[in-house]
Amino acid sequence: MSPNADATPAVLRLGLLGQGTVGAAFEALVAQRADNIQALTGRRPVITGVLTSRSGEFAEILSSCDVIVELIGGIEPARTYVLEALKAGRHVVTANKQLLSQHGEELWEAARQAGVALRFEGSVAGVVPVVGVLTESLAGSHIERLHGIVNGTTNYILSEMARTGATYEQALAQAQEHGYAEADPVEDVDGRDAAAKMAILARLAFSTPVHIDQVAYEGIEKITTDDLEYARELGLGLKLLGTAERVEGGISVRVHPTFLYAGHPLAAITGPFNAVTIESPGITEITLSGPGAGGPQTAAAVLGDVVCLLHGASSVAAPTEELAIVKDVESAFYLHLEVADQPGVLAQVAQLLGLQGASIKSVVQKGLGDNARLVMVIHPIRESQFSAACELISRLDFLRSPPRAIRVIEEVFG
């Protein structure tokens, strides 16, 4: 489909529009991943032109690229550039939620007319692949309802209010300090950013046009710490939740503060994370979660779209690596010992563990007499060393049965 497809050149030329947070992260990521992508797909992505407000000429960049990557944001000039690129037969990758939630039908129609791709995974929930899942994996399924936490700023603020008892203003200030909220956070906190994303998701889920103006939204500015406290007593946690669902033969698409019961798949999503739950009669529901839009995350989603253009519908690429299978890896361990109830037992066990470099993270002594047990968690250690320690421990005469060990995974994020 690319202008040079017949010659299958070794390079995929990318014209980059916009060099802000996401654009700069994308440039860095392309440089870093070009070798791997070339190994995987046979073609090397190269940025052949960059348009910023101060430099570059759109027509020139367009004429010397295969794909336009639009990371300017906002409606104009992004809309004009994307339309021109599609009409000129270029694939377009964009992360522009405003543009798609207001002019999506015009742009998708232009792409169909030109027979080129318009990809936009980065426009919703950063690298959480909800666009791909709706347009591809679930394209054959009847979708009944979507719930989404699609704004990381507000989820961070609500999480902090619940966790620390901070007021809305305090939590917002903290979000700004940590870079989770912009200096002007209005579109995030009033729900409009989430509304744009829900318009896009609803369009894909229900195959019906949805404009952001059709999405009812409320923000979190009026939420009080009180509400969060009382709600906790009722077993509820608060999210700025987007909902898109079939109702009475039509659909409802809306964004507002919403309490979730603890068992809901989205209740556990805290901090600046995003998550979407997709419900379909045949499949019950699937949940996708991950970091919300940040520069590197959105750039990763945009690069994923670029790589998809290289793949086409073809099969798995040939292996690019011949990695060795490593057998002896590190792990933390749970260790359960049935022991005689006598002095010095823990000391001797700890000593044998120490000989192999294993150290105890936590330990519980349970039961008395014939029922005495030591239950402990061992800090990460190579499996061979842990096995050696267990072998030594199993010879201790106060052990009433062989040691029982199970691996333990620590929290990924602190």
Next chain:
Amino acid sequence: MSPNADATPAVLRLGLLGQGTVGAAFEALVAQRADNIQALTGRRPVITGVLTSRSGEFAEILSSCDVIVELIGGIEPARTYVLEALKAGRHVVTANKQLLSQHGEELWEAARQAGVALRFEGSVAGVVPVVGVLTESLAGSHIERLHGIVNGTTNYILSEMARTGATYEQALAQAQEHGYAEADPVEDVDGRDAAAKMAILARLAFSTPVHIDQVAYEGIEKITTDDLEYARELGLGLKLLGTAERVEGGISVRVHPTFLYAGHPLAAITGPFNAVTIESPGITEITLSGPGAGGPQTAAAVLGDVVCLLHGASSVAAPTEELAIVKDVESAFYLHLEVADQPGVLAQVAQLLGLQGASIKSVVQKGLGDNARLVMVIHPIRESQFSAACELISRLDFLRSPPRAIRVIEEVFG
């Protein structure tokens, strides 16, 4: 790419191999969704031949189809059929984890040689789109580690043991009763089923050949209720966890019972669900979860693959619907009232709610005197009715400030 691509016929002819649980569910789903898929893609999927152990002729089915859908399972004759189909220029969709974890490279190479697609989303975690995410969305990213709960049977058994204190044998019997475990559960409970899936995921994540024989696995047969109880005191929950990670320049791929701390994204996955966490330096981590392999779920994944063949790399399809936007929808509500501390307050509020058809699910009375509050959750009711009730309540003279309301979502699954 399909044999008849030039003529773009209105029908996509599917040759179905196998008519077991998944095959039968796939047949039903195709019949049910054919209209929608035709509206979306312009082509109608039609099953033009079915091969079972008792009827059908492979050569005949092959010659009269565009796509082979292989749902026989196991190695032979599935392998021979898939290879023949690919060599004959047919796209193939399969959900066969055994086949791909043992002969994947041979099959993917055959697909590349023939220039056709070999898709297999249904082979891992049913409709949880982890194959698509690894081969498409994250194809540009460097992946460091995957964790997966990829066997629903064992996750159900471990969840029940932890929840009810049942022994392994009791929980297994219960899983069989509910249809979450087969009559012969050996491959599930000994970890081999999960090992096959992890081999496939590791292959995709690291672009290096991985055979199931290179995956170390342990099952859950020896787990005792004791272990689960003591571990809970240490803040740990048990999963049969698959791990694929880069280690010392190579990789490690393994499956074994593993404790997770409560904060881990996979710790909350209970019952017959599957989930995969993908870690990458640029994006921290994303998590995908949903129902594990069941007939309808796997069939949905297989149909998603079929629809992807129709889509190609093209853009979003034109809208197929013009659904109305419904404004007045049902929701449960949290209602927070600051009231004077006097008799009959709750009764009057309840009466006004009842007039509009709203009923109270739970209520907490807080504080005394000038601090008295009623905090309650209202069962689902149309928003217009709830607003009308709030309007009536706001006129009560014992109210010290306007009613505060926030929507509530119930648990999706009980």
